[in-house]
Amino acid sequence: MNDRSLCHLISQTIQQNPHQRITFAEYMEMALYHPQLGYYAANHGQIGARGDFFTSPHLGQDFGELLAEQFVTLWRVLGQPKPFTLVEMGAGQGLLSHDILSYLQRYHSDCFSCLQYVIVERSAAFVVEQKHRLQLWHSSLQIDWRSLTEIDPNSITGCFFSNELIDAFPVHLVTIAHQKLQEVYVSDRDQAFIEILDQPSTSRLTDYFNLVGIDILTYPEGYRTEVNLAALDWLQAVSDRLKRGFILTIDYGYPAARYYNSRRSQGTLQCYHQHSHHNNPYLHVGTQDITAHVDFTALERQGEQCGLENLEFTQQGLFLMRLGLGDRLMSLSQTEAKTAHDIQTVIRRRDAIHQLINPMGLGGFGVLLQGKQVGSQWVTSG
Numbered sequence: 001m002n003d004r005s006l007c008h009l010i011s012q013t014i015q016q017n018p019h020q021r022i023t024f025a026e027y028m029e030m031a032l033y034h035p036q037l038g039y040y041a042a043n044h045g046q047i048g049a050r051g052d053f054f055t056s057p058h059l060g061q062d063f064g065e066l067l068a069e070q071f072v073t074l075w076r077v078l079g080q081p082k083p084f085t086l087v088e089m090g091a092g093q094g095l096l097s098h099d100i101l102s103y104l105q106r107y108h109s110d111c112f113s114c115l116q117y118v119i120v121e122r123s124a125a126f127v128v129e130q131k132h133r134l135q136l137w138h139s140s141l142q143i144d145w146r147s148l149t150e151i152d153p154n155s156i157t158g159c160f161f162s163n164e165l166i167d168a169f170p171v172h173l174v175t176i177a178h179q180k181l182q183e184v185y186v187s188d189r190d191q192a193f194i195e196i197l198d199q200p201s202t203s204r205l206t207d208y209f210n211l212v213g214i215d216i217l218t219y220p221e222g223y224r225t226e227v228n229l230a231a232l233d234w235l236q237a238v239s240d241r242l243k244r245g246f247i248l249t250i251d252y253g254y255p256a257a258r259y260y261n262s263r264r265s266q267g268t269l270q271c272y273h274q275h276s277h278h279n280n281p282y283l284h285v286g287t288q289d290i291t292a293h294v295d296f297t298a299l300e301r302q303g304e305q306c307g308l309e310n311l312e313f314t315q316q317g318l319f320l321m322r323l324g325l326g327d328r329l330m331s332l333s334q335t336e337a338k339t340a341h342d343i344q345t346v347i348r349r350r351d352a353i354h355q356l357i358n359p360m361g362l363g364g365f366g367v368l369l370q371g372k373q374v375g376s377q378w379v380t381s382g
């Protein structure tokens, strides 16, 4: 039902367009974020063990606790400012916020006492869940929910961070046809969505490939890929609001040279529905997730243009090991488990940690740290 009525709304939008088509980015925007019918409009348990997909915070507290360790280091690098503001963008069910705050309160009360926590979340349903999960802190900490535009320019000293946010931004689809860059548009015929190729809707698509140093016109006929212009706009907006501090982005993706490998001829777009994945974005409209990998070179180059310094780009597995995941694994192996329940808990946690660092899975995610006004201090203490 949901599926059909969202399809109907998308069709109406297509019909209202003078060319009877919308860009794929506009289609994806409606499928994921239509305020009533989009995939993220309702919280129907889509993330988690029984949902469509899971993320690192669903594998236990280790991920959030190690991120918290990273934030303490960043706070010290900045000279222990008060307030030190953490802005979590796309916080989902609030699991990560919960793990970070619990750990800081318990083990780093000096940092916790300087903390201000802001959540930028697009889904109203997730905001409700986040507020419920974080109510524990209402008396001891200021937590605000704001949109990015509600945060004043040049106002944040601290760290903006996200886990699996950018892969959820609507992307443009492009292809090479007759040796030209063409954009994929969505139209409809006989109550089904169809794709149409035409000239790019914006010159920003060509500019994008110049930005990341990819000569897209040399790619073979039929080569198809995605361009995440929303990521560039997002980084500009975040950078404008950062006065001094860091932007930490964790997501799956690659540098441009690997992302736009000519052998990856059909791009990285993936859809998730009940833990299975495929690449047809026109199925299960509004009830399946649609994502595309992140081009980290684009974030680095755009960051430079916004006055950010690229401090580190690494993989999640290495990043977490540097923050102490290896020690955690070691102490887990020395844990004396007395009961069957203890043994099961240890096995489950060890399995979760291995998933966090598996280079073929979450461990291969990209971790990008960018900074503003922190350069030399970061080098000496990082």
Ligand SMILES: C[S@@+](CC[C@H](N)C(=O)[O-])C[C@H]1O[C@@H](n2cnc3c(N)ncnc32)[C@H](O)[C@@H]1O
Pocket: 040, 047, 055, 056, 057, 089, 090, 091, 092, 093, 096, 120, 121, 122, 123, 126, 162, 163, 164, 165, 168, 169
């Ligand atoms: C794949 S989920 C990841 C959730 C969480 N970070 C995690 O790791 O479990 C993407 C999240 O980003 C949110 N989101 C998407 N676009 C956003 C935007 N422009 N601003 C804020 N949140 C956004 C979604 O509503 C959702 O909460």
